[in-house]
Amino acid sequence: MTIKGKAYIAGIYEHPTRHAPDKSTAQLHAEVAKGAIEDAGLTKADIDGYFCAGDAPGGVMNMVDYLGLKVRHLDSTDTGGCSYLIHLGHAAEAIAAGKCSIALITLAGKPRTGPMPPRAAGAESDFEAAYGATTHNAYGMCAMRHMHDYGTTSEQLAWIKVAASHHAQYNPHAMLREVVTVEDVLNSPMISDPLHRMDCCVVTDGGGALIVTTPEIAKSLKKPLVRLIGHGEATKGPRGGKDLDLTHSAGLWSGPRAFEEAGVTPKDIKYASIYDSFTITVLMQIEDLGFCRKGEGGKFVADGNLISGVGKLPFNTDGGGLCSNHPVNRGGMTKIIEAVRQLRGEAHPKVQVKNCDLAVAHGTGGLLGVRHAASTCILERA
Amino acid sequence: MMAEAKKYPAPQGNPETAPFWEAARQGKFLIKRCTACGEPHYFPRSICPFCFSDKTVWEESSGEATIYTFSLMRKSATGPYAIGYVTLKEGPSLQTNIVDCDMEKLKIGQKVKVVFKPTDGAPLPFFTPV
Numbered sequence A: 001m002t003i004k005g006k007a008y009i010a011g012i013y014e015h016p017t018r019h020a021p022d023k024s025t026a027q028l029h030a031e032v033a034k035g036a037i038e039d040a041g042l043t044k045a046d047i048d049g050y051f052c053a054g055d056a057p058g059g060v061m062n063m064v065d066y067l068g069l070k071v072r073h074l075d076s077t078d079t080g081g082c083s084y085l086i087h088l089g090h091a092a093e094a095i096a097a098g099k100c101s102i103a104l105i106t107l108a109g110k111p112r113t114g115p116m117p118p119r120a121a122g123a124e125s126d127f128e129a130a131y132g133a134t135t136h137n138a139y140g141m142c143a144m145r146h147m148h149d150y151g152t153t154s155e156q157l158a159w160i161k162v163a164a165s166h167h168a169q170y171n172p173h174a175m176l177r178e179v180v181t182v183e184d185v186l187n188s189p190m191i192s193d194p195l196h197r198m199d200c201c202v203v204t205d206g207g208g209a210l211i212v213t214t215p216e217i218a219k220s221l222k223k224p225l226v227r228l229i230g231h232g233e234a235t236k237g238p239r240g241g242k243d244l245d246l247t248h249s250a251g252l253w254s255g256p257r258a259f260e261e262a263g264v265t266p267k268d269i270k271y272a273s274i275y276d277s278f279t280i281t282v283l284m285q286i287e288d289l290g291f292c293r294k295g296e297g298g299k300f301v302a303d304g305n306l307i308s309g310v311g312k313l314p315f316n317t318d319g320g321g322l323c324s325n326h327p328v329n330r331g332g333m334t335k336i337i338e339a340v341r342q343l344r345g346e347a348h349p350k351v352q353v354k355n356c357d358l359a360v361a362h363g364t365g366g367l368l369g370v371r372h373a374a375s376t377c378i379l380e381r382a
Numbered sequence B: 001m002m003a004e005a006k007k008y009p010a011p012q013g014n015p016e017t018a019p020f021w022e023a024a025r026q027g028k029f030l031i032k033r034c035t036a037c038g039e040p041h042y043f044p045r046s047i048c049p050f051c052f053s054d055k056t057v058w059e060e061s062s063g064e065a066t067i068y069t070f071s072l073m074r075k076s077a078t079g080p081y082a083i084g085y086v087t088l089k090e091g092p093s094l095q096t097n098i099v100d101c102d103m104e105k106l107k108i109g110q111k112v113k114v115v116f117k118p119t120d121g122a123p124l125p126f127f128t129p130v
Helices: A025-040 A060-067 A083-096 A125-131 A135-150 A154-168 A182-187 A215-220 A251-262 A279-289 A297-304 A320-324 A332-344 B018-025
Strands: A007-014 A049-051 A073-075 A102-109 A190-192 A206-213 A226-236 A271-274 A358-366 A372-381 B030-034 B056-060 B064-073 B081-088 B093-098 B111-117 B124-129
Touching: A007 A025, A007 A083, A007 A215, A007 A332, A025 A060, A025 A102, A025 A206, A049 A060, A049 A083, A060 A073, A073 A083, A083 A102, A083 A206, A083 A226, A083 A332, A083 A358, A083 A372, A102 A332, A125 B093, A135 A190, A135 A279, A135 A297, A135 B064, A135 B081, A154 A182, A154 A279, A154 A297, A154 A320, A190 B064, A206 A332, A226 A251, A226 A332, A251 A279, A251 A358, A251 A372, A271 A279, A271 A332, A279 A297, A279 A358, A279 A372, A320 A332, A332 A358, A332 A372, B018 B030, B018 B056, B064 B093
Parallel strands: A049 A073, A049 A102, A271 A358, B093 B124
Antiparallel strands: A007 A206, A007 A226, A102 A206, A226 A372, A358 A372, B030 B056, B064 B081, B064 B111, B081 B093, B111 B124
């Protein structure tokens, strides 16, 4: 059995806010749900499946009650920032199996307003918590080893931020709209070697939501048709300390699974949404997904190759997490939303990829340098 | 740059890992080895994460290791610190801090050895350049 072509993304919504001290987190979930339902041209009563992750206050039962939903399928898989890419795959499975016909996926939260609640400790806690792993240094450790093994440079990483900033200038909602140069990135303060401040994504309040449905229902609605044709998911961790390798991510496994199911290759992709928590995240994912060979990501991203209309692989044309939005410190949702905009032809004209009929949305969750998940979705204009 | 002496949280401990912390109090650094597949692992589990046998035994590590990677975390309320992974002579790699050193001079591949730092409970293992 395959999910290829069995589920369509009929509704998308990205909250325009980047700072929401005057709203509750549950309220933001409701606002993005409303936005996506209206984008699809549906009503709340149509929703019969609901997906949310650890950012949903009280969990899936409480959110269903708060939103006033009446659903027959639930999924609260939490793999950090890539949860929503996994939700999209799982929603397609549920739709293909007849468990629901119109699924809602929401993400929302306010890390810019205040600190996020701590996560429950894992079995490793006594053996790791004291060492102060944070997002910054966990990705810094990956970058340090990647530079050691492959000669990747800070200049090459900086090109990723430069490309994102070129796109963000056209996004009125982007948190950082100023176009930056390689020198700007290199001159920004060192946060956790070798990552500079501009190698890091923004911290924003906000959220986003999706409506996923059957081919029949999608075709009865008014929006351009976008369908999921391949999905993969995987996790990676130190695994008892054996064969530690921080230059690869779980994308090495989620990517090929998705491409195989879709029956396409990285060469066919017209637009890529790639999770950009840090510049190194993008570089490693580009390699792991097969857009270039391992170790050649630095050369691949340099000289504007990720800039729409300039390079070979236009990426994150909304400005991505590096410049536009990283709601709840979880970038997977906005990756899907911009890929759908591209496939619909609804991206900003300055960054819209011509004849964009095939896109990938890919993300990681957790900490790349510690333990993480990855998920890859191949999306097609139908 | 040198970091000031820092207060580290005491391990909570549990029945599965208690022998590790008991040994740490004696200044011994233990790893686990599976007697079924022969593979060592860290952090310690009762069931081997490779072959899933329950025939795992405690083994004292040499405490000798090399730096696999590190990052000098500069943005920290408690002062800068060097987080990293080291690979033990016995094989397993583990997350730690590289301490008691000039952090600006750390290098991947550098030799380090285990050193324990006190907490309000059992001491915690760290690594320092040889």
